[in-house]
Amino acid sequence: MSFFPLTGTQGLYTQWANTFKATVAQINASGGVKGHQLKAIVCDTGISANGAIACGREAVADKAFGIVDFSESGAYEPLLQQAHIADLNDLTDPAFYNSPVSFPIFPGGAVFFAGFVGTAYHIGCTKMTLVNAFPETAAQVDAENAAIATAGKALHVTVTSPVLVPTTAVDMSSPVAQALSNKPDCIAVQSAGADTDGIIEAVHNSDPSVKLITGEGFIAPGQFASLPPALAASVVIFDTSLQETNTNVAGVNDWLQTVKTYSANPQAFNSDGATIWTSTKLLAQAASNVDVVSAQNVEAYLNGDRTFSFGVLPGVNFTKPVTPNPVGTRVFDACVIRIQYKNAKYYTVGQFYNVFNGQTCSV
Secondary structure (H helix, E strand, O other), X not given: OEEEOOOOOXXXXXXXXXXXXXXXXXXXXXXXXXXXXXXXXXXXXXXXXHHHHHHHHXXXXXXXXXXXXXXXXXXXXXXXXXXXXXXXXXXXXXXXXXXXXXXXXXXXXXXXXXXXXXXHHHOOOOEXXXXXXXXXXXXXXXHHHHHHHHHHHHHOOEEOOOEEOOOOOOOOHHHHHHHHOXXXXXXXXXXXXXXXXXXXXXXXXXXXXXXXXXXXXXXXXXXXXXXXXXXXXXXXXXXXXXXXXXXXXXXXXXXXXXXXXXXXXXXXOOHHHHHHHHHHHHHHHHXXXXXXXXXXXXXXXXXXXXXEOOXXXXXXXXXXXXXXOOOOOOOOOOEEEEEEEEOOEEEEEEEEEEOOOOOEOOO
């Protein structure tokens, strides 16, 4: 079963719901789980707590043995805990950070923000300011600031107070001027669409020596392609998975083949798509390796001392939370990788690195 906020998100999550259904179709074509075909159930959480809770109740009623979860809300987490239903989520809600049934396989949520600092360290910056143009809850902002501060302390990167852009702002000049007053050599950009373009342009016009850092989720290849070359050259991007261009890697080819063969349009060839594919494969593997398929048995299998990897994201071991880590006990991956834009696609640069200590991670 999967949770996605399909309603109220302008179709953004349809591509990832399609990836989930495609991966289930591929698993079924290969024999299913213990000779049984899986049902690709997608529950639409919408963007409200009530919608999320309704999906949680549906999962319990349907006796789901696990959830592939990109819902952005953890309102149902107590229901999943009571039923011992493993939740392979994206860490976007603080409710996931310490839940015993939370099994995130990539550094989402607040951990992703530490990626700004880890990337600043990797490109030689010593002082960074975050410009945040996303509407978020106070709990999310506090967790993000804690993650950034921990990474900064560990990597000796000075992190200034973030600049929070009002949701009504149209011109990014004022927030950027506030950020530049801290005299950083790097500015981290958390925004989307026109706001991202506005921040990049304002920084470049004011001080082109300042390096800009953002995540792949904040600037898609098509948007990056629209930037003037001088602006594009000033932006450093990081991500949480290998890219569709890493075709020398068997796991990447398996992921791409699944999407091309089984997914309806729109198809997802991005890191979130890779994460959905990996999470779905992992749940199926867990179900295939227990004597009786049940939520409790799958949860116990995932909690075993073993490393899971399908070759697209760094491997995770759910008995070994990331340390140091101010976010919570259910963080098992803190690795990101630099990417660069070329010929309408993203390509990886170098190896994965841990955002809290700078060390290399293996896939």
